[in-house]
Amino acid sequence: MNIPSMSLKDKVAIVTGSTKGIGKGIAFGLAQAGANVVVVSRHQNDCDRVAAEIAQLGVETLPVAADVTKMKDIENLVNSTLARFGRIDILVNNAGTALTKKAEEITEEDWDRVLDVDLKGVFFCAQAVGKQMIKQKRGKIINIGSILGTVADRQVLPYCVSKGGVAQMTKALALEWAKYNIQVNSLCPGYVITPMNEADLRNEKIASHILRKIPVRRLGEVEDMVGAAIFLASEASNYMTGQSIFVDGGWTAE
Template identity: 45%
Template sequence: MNNYLQTMFSLEGKVALVTGASRGLGKAMAIALAKAGADLVLTATNEANLKSTHDEIQSLGRKVLSIGCDQSQTEQINNVFEEVKSTFGKLDILVNNAGTIRRAPADKTTDEDWQHVIDTNLNGVFHFCRSAGQMMLAQGGGKIINVASLLTFSGGITVPAYAASKGAVGQLTKALANEWAASNIQVNAIAPGYFSTDNTQQLRDDSERNASITARIPCGKWGQPEDLAGSAVFLASQASNYVNGHIMLVDGGWMAR
């Protein structure tokens, strides 16, 4: 049984790229992929912020490459893939985790805030998918895991650009799965629920919102970044070879209520 599980979920010999890997969900997923055997490419806007993740993965005996990349800038994404090609020569797994959020009522949302969120959360995600897809089509397969959100399904409050971008990420995931499934590329998404990360600090600091959110989560608690580890490894491994265009909720039961 152990040999079977090791075969199904092993990422030995694979190269994975995780965006937004300096902390939170991205860091947890990157470390999980490394523990499953993958070598890692890590990106974050500030390369220096990747040191903790880089060092932990290196301590596991995996190869790791850290690259600074503002994914709202297409030329910086292109540079990432040039470095991936020159260092590893292939890419088996992409985890599109990097994202941003700016909170304000819709009538007070500025053009700059709207555009920054869309450029990062949607345009950047597409550009990473497109470049990864080009490599994967040429090499005969791969895995793309986008990070969606509960707001892929609902509208949220005072985060119009974030909700719009994450709704679009869900549809982009399905569109790419439709195009690339026959080429042995599985494109899926993870939709985290309410997790304790920097992006939700403002919500957790609001005692009233925190209490109302926690009360609605059937398991009664916010998620921790490590709670995404199993989902990421599953979608990156051959265990999910017939899963495509799926948005996997990891939300403690929030959407079931």
């Protein structure tokens, strides 16, 4: 029996939101598995810094500043990647944002900010990269979802809505693009300590509320997400599409 490889040697991976948190961890993990990595965030200096760090692992990197809510930036991201590498094998749709606010206090601006990044941006990045993958007749798209796309929590309503949308988007794209040998899956973290939520998770009251819901009784670390991402990016997941993998310490098992 031939066991599919988890190696990503010489693959080309775009990771949005990859200068901090889960995105940065996944970018490093893909590079450690052999992939060349396109580092993406809104700020060029941050992209340059992280790309230089990843390059020390012996892979090629390309830093590209892009705002995933802007179509011109997405187009430039794809074109820059193709100009450098000639193809795109992997897209990790990680860029995201959130806010903590009571439902009755959410403004239109709040709503648009979260949905534009977490849902609209995810789709149009997938669409732009998907067009190239269709030409290639292969590709891996990993949408970063959340447990809050399946179970809700208080005071994060727009985030819950956006991640629920990502789960359905993942299924719909998987169905449409399966005939092109493109696998589309979602990696759904539980509560992971990142720069985006560290202040909240260090709050004793909030952390206590969250830990009661996690069977393994600890918060996630960025490193906990990397193995699943490598699996979804590799040949080992070739027969898997339209699925959501929950890496959540058992939260959604209850």
